[in-house]
Amino acid sequence: MTLFARYRILLPVLSLAILLAATFYMQPRAMSYFGVNLLFNLAVPIALATIAQMCIIMVNDIDLSLGAFVSLVACVVATFLNDTPLLGLVILLALVLAYAALGAVIHALDLPAIVVTLGMSFVWGGLALFILPSPGGSSPDWLRTLMTVKPPFVPMAVVASVLIAGITHLLFIRSGLGTVLRGVGGNARSVARAGWPVIRLKALAYGCAGLFGVLAGMALVGLTTSADANIALRYTLLSIAGVILGGGEFTGGKVSPVGAVIGALTLTLAASFLSFLRLSPDWQIGAQGAILILVLTARLLFTRRDAQA
Amino acid sequence: MTISRLLLGAATLAVTAGAAMAETSDKRIALSNNYAGNSWRQAMLQTFEEVGGQAVSDGVVAAADAYTTSENQATEQAAQIQNMILQGYDAIILNAASPTALNGAVEEACNAGVTVVSFDGIVTAPCAWRIAVDFKAMGREQVDYLADRLPEGGNLLEIRGLAGVFVDDEIHAGIEDGVAAHDKFTIAGSVNGDWAQEVAQKAVAGILPSLPEIVGVVTQGGDGYGAAEAFKAAGRDMPLIVLGNRQDEMAWWAEQRDANGYETMSLSIAPGVASLAFWVAQQILDGQEVPKDLVVPFLKVTQDTLDEALESTPEGSVANTVYTLDDAKAVIAEAK
Numbered sequence: 001m002t003l004f005a006r007y008r009i010l011l012p013v014l015s016l017a018i019l020l021a022a023t024f025y026m027q028p029r030a031m032s033y034f035g036v037n038l039l040f041n042l043a044v045p046i047a048l049a050t051i052a053q054m055c056i057i058m059v060n061d062i063d064l065s066l067g068a069f070v071s072l073v074a075c076v077v078a079t080f081l082n083d084t085p086l087l088g089l090v091i092l093l094a095l096v097l098a099y100a101a102l103g104a105v106i107h108a109l110d111l112p113a114i115v116v117t118l119g120m121s122f123v124w125g126g127l128a129l130f131i132l133p134s135p136g137g138s139s140p141d142w143l144r145t146l147m148t149v150k151p152p153f154v155p156m157a158v159v160a161s162v163l164i165a166g167i168t169h170l171l172f173i174r175s176g177l178g179t180v181l182r183g184v185g186g187n188a189r190s191v192a193r194a195g196w197p198v199i200r201l202k203a204l205a206y207g208c209a210g211l212f213g214v215l216a217g218m219a220l221v222g223l224t225t226s227a228d229a230n231i232a233l234r235y236t237l238l239s240i241a242g243v244i245l246g247g248g249e250f251t252g253g254k255v256s257p258v259g260a261v262i263g264a265l266t267l268t269l270a271a272s273f274l275s276f277l278r279l280s281p282d283w284q285i286g287a288q289g290a291i292l293i294l295v296l297t298a299r300l301l302f303t304r305r306d307a308q309a
Numbered sequence: 310m311t312i313s314r315l316l317l318g319a320a321t322l323a324v325t326a327g328a329a330m331a332e333t334s335d336k337r338i339a340l341s342n343n344y345a346g347n348s349w350r351q352a353m354l355q356t357f358e359e360v361g362g363q364a365v366s367d368g369v370v371a372a373a374d375a376y377t378t379s380e381n382q383a384t385e386q387a388a389q390i391q392n393m394i395l396q397g398y399d400a401i402i403l404n405a406a407s408p409t410a411l412n413g414a415v416e417e418a419c420n421a422g423v424t425v426v427s428f429d430g431i432v433t434a435p436c437a438w439r440i441a442v443d444f445k446a447m448g449r450e451q452v453d454y455l456a457d458r459l460p461e462g463g464n465l466l467e468i469r470g471l472a473g474v475f476v477d478d479e480i481h482a483g484i485e486d487g488v489a490a491h492d493k494f495t496i497a498g499s500v501n502g503d504w505a506q507e508v509a510q511k512a513v514a515g516i517l518p519s520l521p522e523i524v525g526v527v528t529q530g531g532d533g534y535g536a537a538e539a540f541k542a543a544g545r546d547m548p549l550i551v552l553g554n555r556q557d558e559m560a561w562w563a564e565q566r567d568a569n570g571y572e573t574m575s576l577s578i579a580p581g582v583a584s585l586a587f588w589v590a591q592q593i594l595d596g597q598e599v600p601k602d603l604v605v606p607f608l609k610v611t612q613d614t615l616d617e618a619l620e621s622t623p624e625g626s627v628a629n630t631v632y633t634l635d636d637a638k639a640v641i642a643e644a645k
Contacts, residue, residue: 030395038391038417042384135409224387225416225434226409234382268388275376275392284379 008247011302012262015245015295019269026276033155040157041147041223043268045070046238047161048216050246050264051168051257053239055209057248058172058255059202060185061106061113065121066213067236069095071229072128073217078137078227081218085140096210103206107199121236128229135228139221147222160219161261168257171208181205185253242267245295266295333594336399337372338587341389343406343430344381348626353404353429353580356631360584370591372398383410390414393423400424400590402583405432424593428586428605429578438593440586440603440640442578444476447607448483448527451551452491454574455525458549462493463524466516466548468502468509468536470529480529497521502532506557509535517543526550530577533558553577554610554628559619572612579608579630588637600644 023039024031030039049070056063073095081088102120106113149156172178183191184201192198216235221227244250245266246259270291274284340357344350354375361373376393378385383406391414393401401418405411405427412434415425419436428440455465467484470477488494498516502509509532517539526536530553540547547565552558552575565571582605593599608630610618618628 027395029397034421035395038395042388042391135407137409220384222413224383224410224413226412228383228407228410231383231407231410234380234384271385271388272392272395275389276396278374282379288379 009256009259009262011295011299012246012256012259012266015298016262016266016269019266019273019291023269023273023276026273033153037155037157039269039272040155040161040265043265044147044157044160044164045216045220045223045232046235046242046268047164047261047264048212048219049232049235049239050242050260051164052209052212052216054168054172054243054248054255054257054260055205055212056113056117057240057243057250058182058185058253059103059205060188060251060253061117062240062250063117063209064114064236065117065119065124066209066239067233068121068124068128069099069210069213070217070220070232070235071227072124072131073214074221074224074227074231075128075132075137075229077143077218077221078139079131082138082140092214096207096214099210099213100203100207103209104199104203106206107202125229132227132229135226137221137227139225143218143222144225147219161265165258165261168261172255172257177204182253182255185251185255238264238267241292245292247299332596333370333591334368335371336591336594337374337397338370338400338402338590338594339393339396339398340373340375340583340587341386341393341401341403341405342375342377343383343386343404345377346381349580352626352629353583356581356629357583357587360587360631364587364591370594373587374398378406381406383407387411387414390418394418394421398423400426400594402586402590403427403430403432403437404583405430408433424590426586426590426593428582435601438589438599438601438603440582440589440605442582442605444479445483445486447576448480448485449487449490450483450576450607451527452484452487452494454551455494455527455549456487456491458572459524462491463495464497464521465494466513466520466523466526466536467496467499468513468526468528468532469499470502470504470532472501477529484527494525497523502528502535504529504531506532506535506538506555508532510539511535513539514542517545522546523548528553531555533575534561537561547571549573551575552610554579554608554618554622556619556622556624556626556628559610559615559622559628563615563619566612566615574612575610575615575618575628576607577627578605580627581608581629581631585632585637585640588632588634589641591634592637592641597641599641603640603644606640 029035049066053063053066076088076091080091106116151159180196181201184198188198220232242263243260246256246263248255270288274287279287345354357375364370365373376389378389386406401423403425408431411432415432415434415437418425425437427437431439431441469481488496498520500512500516502512513536525548528551533550533552534557536550550573552562552573554575554577608628610628622628
């Protein structure tokens with residue numbers, strides 16, 4: 001049976017479905033328009049952050065500064081974008097460009113991304129504290145409206161997830177440039193030999209990460225209504241886990257945007273599920289890890305078996 | 310017959326009125342807590358479980374469950390609050406990871422008809438209740454006490470908390486206010502003790518050689534014992550150190566009192582404030598009118614109550630008090 005190898009997306013979808021069924025069984029109240037929105041609305045910024053992380057993993061790097069970056073964006077959105085929209089927009093644009101520049105520098109100087117981004121996480125964190133020394137600020141009204149919109153039949157969280165997955169699928173899987181970008185992760189040298197400027201491609205990949213990081217921060221502020229310099233620190237690890245859970249690989253440019261979104265939803269749901277179980281918090285992190293290992297083991301088993309077949 | 314029927318009707322009315330008193334018996338209250346990693350929070354959770362458990366077995370409420378997030382992160386706690394809405398709780402009492410970052414989730418809860426009462430770590434969402442600590446008054450009160458005890462004034466040493474944290478700024482502002490009001494005092498030196506005995510001891514030992522005679526030490530809690538040790542090691546006269554209800558501080562105080570009649574006072578916030586929040590939530594669910602902003606009383610330990618406080622405080626913990634329904638009513642009445 002090569003089903004799981006051919007359709008890598010099947011396993012993430014299956015994990016989400018099983019977890020969702022278990023959650024609905026535990027908490028039937030969640031099985032409503034209102035309930036599904038509450039379960040998943042905080043997954044929207046995580047999904048965007050996961051896509052950002054995916055852009056980096058796509059070119060064989062890893063970003064340890066994403067959580068701090070999203071926190072910084074949140075601080076900018078809750079202060080500048082709210083008070084002086086134009087200046088706020090300029091700052092956000094500058095942040096995206098900074099990310100692109102980071103990608104170019106990492107490639108040009110052949111630096112390990114893990115070290116550079118770890119260092120940058122302190123820069124982002126420091127800037128965030130500088131902008132918002134104590135928690136506060138407020139979300140621009142249009143953003144709050146956007147994140148609390150109540151579309152007919154299907155809740156915002158689901159619509160947003162489908163939109164994010166659909167658009168990024170077109171962007172990274174269907175489009176020509178997206179294919180070349182994944183090629184940088186697969187074999188940078190042959191992409192270079194084919195005449196592509198790899199440094200620009202890497203800058204583009206990092207720029208994409210910056211863009212989705214900015215979107216994640218905006219979505220987060222739209223939900224929380226205000227910011228805090230430490231608001232999204234957990235996103236670094238969540239986003240990496242989301243990419244892997246969604247069928248991505250650390251190397252080879254093997255990523256799936258749809259899978260990444262599903263991975264983010266699964267992680268969010270796993271936390272809620274454990275909370276519904278009334279598991280002691282001491283065990284919750286461990287249990288979250290166990291769910292992750294379980295899914296990855298399943299994936300490994302299936303790919304091994306398929307390789308033999 | 311009509312009369313007996315009337316009487317019966319009156320009796321039924323009386324019974325329903327009686328039942329209305331315990332209108333919260335089918336209500337469920339949850340505690341959302343963001344951190345459990347120190348003695349204060351452990352004592353807080355324990356108090357909540359005792360008071361909540363008792364209230365459940367007395368039939369005052371249907372459930373009183375405590376939840377702690379696995380990591381001290383606002384996004385985690387926001388998700389936790391949203392889960393509580395789904396679990397159908399009628400009220401959430403909340404010690405928040407951030408005063409602002411949970412507002413979205415708190416508003417979701419309010420919109421779903423859930424009562425939200427925040428305490429200690431309060432939230433700014435307008436629809437939530439706040440049981441706040443007046444840290445400024447805590448700083449001010451220390452200087453007032455010193456002015457009372459030391460009429461001729463003198464030099465003070467200030468031990469501050471963790472730099473950049475809101476609580477530290479507030480207590481410090483209160484102390485400044487106090488010193489401005491009692492101008493016979495001057496703050497001769499100030500160090501950061503980070504609310505920890507070892508840090509405070511090291512910091513005080515470092516600054517002592519450069520200081521003139523110190524008559525009093527104002528603190529923020531958790532740092533008094535370290536300061537005392539540093540003074541002792543430097544061979545200087547023991548000043549009047551205001552303490553912060555930690556067990557080691559009170560044990561040292563009792564020891565000094567027995568040896569040389571040392572007299573001081575100690576104040577801090579009791580972790581039992583969770584029980585106060587519980588009763589306030591119960592009162593709101595009961596339909597009582599409760600102002601949105603309430604203030605937690607300090608727990609003060611004086612020379613007279615020292616032995617009692619010390620006896621009831623486990624080693625390594627902090628003096629605690631359990632608030633009752635009547636205490637909650639008193640706090641509500643005071644705020645009206």
